[in-house]
Amino acid sequence: MESQPPPQVPQQPSSPHGVPSPSHRLHSPSGVAWATICGMLIAGGIVLALNYWKWGQKWFAAAAVVGGLLTTVILGRLAWVVPAGVPPVVFLVPQVMFGYFAARWLQGRRFDAHRAAGGTRVSPGIDALIGLGITTLLVGVSLVMLFVSGLNPKALVDFQDSVDFGQGQQVYYAQGATRDDAQRFGEVLVNAGYFDNSGPAEVLIAGRGRDRAFSFVDAGGAWDDPANVEYMRDLAEYIAPDIGGPPVTVVLLDENLDEQIRCILADNWHCSP
Known part of the structure; x- marks a missing residue:
């Protein structure tokens, strides 16, 4: 009975120069x-x-x-x-x-x-x-x-583009409002004393014409304070002539940008939660 040759050990693939090729793959x-x-x-x-x-x-x-x-x-x-x-x-x-x-x-x-x-x-x-x-x-x-x-994702989309009035005072604009609208609105807020460089303040101007709304971000629960709501009425009456007149819609947002109260200045001042 003829003897069988021993089995061959598998060889690693070789490079063209006869050196075993690396076994691992690299990212190029x-x-x-x-x-x-x-x-x-x-x-x-x-x-x-x-x-x-x-x-x-x-x-x-x-x-x-x-x-x-x-x-x-x-x-x-x-x-x-x-x-x-x-x-x-x-x-x-x-x-x-x-x-x-x-x-x-x-x-x-x-x-x-x-x-x-x-x-x-x-x-x-x-x-x-x-x-x-x-x-x-x-x-x-x-x-x-x-x-x-807890941030409101829908409202967060609106708070993207803004005009900076210094000291963290920002006027954001969205939903058809332009940068020029935001600039003019911010200047009115400066003249009204709302922007007084005392600290950060964020507002949003959104929409156009009679559908335009002005939102104020206030984390202090201002919507529960009648005196503060009355101040917002005075502010709306002050800014109305500079933004095209009534109706003026004012919205107060909490720190998560959720709407807490909406007020409309037309023939009278009406607020609803």
Whole structure:
């Protein structure tokens, strides 16, 4: 009986130079860009961190995540304060370019060496899914925080664009009201003494013509104070000639932007909860 040759041990794939190819897959700079497109720079930072983690550089991995998070927070703050008319692409394109070139600078040589040795890369589609997952997580966390805070989501949409009168005194405008309307209304409030630089005060002008309403944010329960409601009547009578005359609708909001009382100045002054 003929002897059988011993079984062959499976060999690792080899590079063109005969050196075993790396067994792990790396995320490419283009993958970082796709993650950033779908999940902002926090997702790009996480994809960078995955490479560092595979290389055993856990401190660099943590730094990549923190850097991506901080950059995302800064850009989010900028997006909050710029006018609503600024297109989102103004913030997206710089993020994608920064993510790609940061990946090339930080990991490009090692990634190229990995590929030259026959190593494989993670599909950019996987990186895009990572970005989408991060976006889904962030949206979920934001919704939970909004729910816990008690803020009125509908009213929060109106409190986006504003004219700053200093000392935290803001006139927001929405629902057809313009920046010029807000500027003129704020100047009237300054002349009336409502804006007196004594502290923060937020008001909203919304709508146009007879449907226009003026909302005042007051966390102190002013709607339960008859003297304060009477003051709002005096204020409405004072500002009416400068804003087109009656009817004037005045709304008092609580700190969560929920309506507490609505008053209308027409032939008389009428309030309802």
